[in-house]
Amino acid sequence: MSEASASEMEASWGFIRLQRASGVAILTLARPASRNSLSDGMMADVSGALTELADDASVRAIVLDAEGPVFSAGHDLKEIQAHRSDNDRGRTYFESVLARCSALMTQIVRQPQPVIAAVEGMATAAGCQLVASCDLAVAGAGARFCTPGVNIGLFCHTPMVALSRSVGRKHAMEMLLLGEWVEAPEAHRMGLVNRIAPAGEARSLALELAQKIASKSRVPVKLGKAAFYTQAEMGLDDAYAYASRVMAENMMARDADEGISAVIGKRTPQWEDR
Template sequence: MSDLIQRVDTNGVATLVLSRASAYNSLSLPLMEALIVEFDAINDDMSVRAVIIKGDGKGFCAGHDLKEMLESGEEAFYECTFNTCSQMMQRIVSLSIPVIAQVHGVATAAGCQLVASCDLAYAAESARFGTPGVNIGLFCSTPMVALSRAVSQKHSMELLLTGGLIDASRAEQIGLINQVVSNDALDKHVLAVASLIASKSRKTLAIGKSAFYKQKEQSLEDAYVTCSKIMTENIMLDDAKEGIDAFISKRKPEWQHC
């Protein structure tokens, strides 16, 4: 495991801690590469059924490592950085289990993109969000991809064009995060949500997450065709049969994750 990421597994929940506290967990190229490695490992780990991403130190993630990028000055390095970031964000969406962002402090630029890419997000009252690239002459174009898919057009454009920060309450209002939690209760709350998800069938979670993102890009008619087929395939699985029988028998299901 990279020293840039700490991983702690608890009862089916894998917590990944971004560990560049001195740089507000900015997404250096090595950190993004390390995250991709962790996501791939988790995808193959049948004991994990939910993932939490959080930041060490004073903030969640301040975006790309601008110092690293300025020191390079090479177009090839910039291209590699942005492509790797895009691959990493897409890994979150394609991961077979839910990913939860646990946000404290700042989540800006690619850090805000990371929040928007996760399936769920919870934030401390003190959290702040933004895409301030326009302030330094570098429009947040790749963060825009995730942001514009998470919140409405006008809310996305306001963040992107003004470069301003919004507080956690506003982030909840526009749908960037699920809920604001008190600073002291954030760890406990997010772990409780993740643990609840982890109590489900991993196979069912994978089917549902994949179906959600697939149908989201389709027309209403095509989405119903797709999801009707998926539900038919789902109900034929062992875990669906077990779950239905357990419900009828008023007992706790024993998942085989298949």
């Protein structure tokens, strides 16, 4: 999908931009002046856009990117500190904002379409959590990642959840305990990102991957994404039993019949998404 075609169906929200074209949606964090922090407004807009896209059968994959030199700096610390003067010193707000952030990350995992992060610049704290929560991630060569909470007396507890499910435990603990920058090549080696693009081209590569996904039948992609995360939390025997049930269900789909018939007939399958 070209940049020109992507602009055909663009909608502006308060904190994001949303574009649709050729089976792919691009959701752009659009508050570079605030380092695309996950403020109350940003989280509400991203969640609202994902909800809208979940019901859009024409959208088969989603690319999540950002304007400016920072992908996302995590929570809006000024917004958080403003609640220190509350009667409970901010506890109610802190619990609320963390619950809403956790709900957003879970929403990404449960989104029917695969979500691909396209990261240029820095992704820190909950911004790194956002990348780790996506199904795939592409990083520009200059991208950097960090969970720096420990440096300001605040362990990155909630980013830890997504990070520990995305990379190995030793890698996750190193990031969480040291709070140091991880450059794009190391993030790739750790498994935090899938591909590295030349600086400034993460979005283009993410769109290329999204288009490949969009060319598949919607049925196995939707079933497969949900099944992947469900079985990952199970023991081995339960995971195989569950995966077998889901695969049998998938085999009953019209597109599975069509796909197998196309292989046997040595022709290109014609998907109907059912």
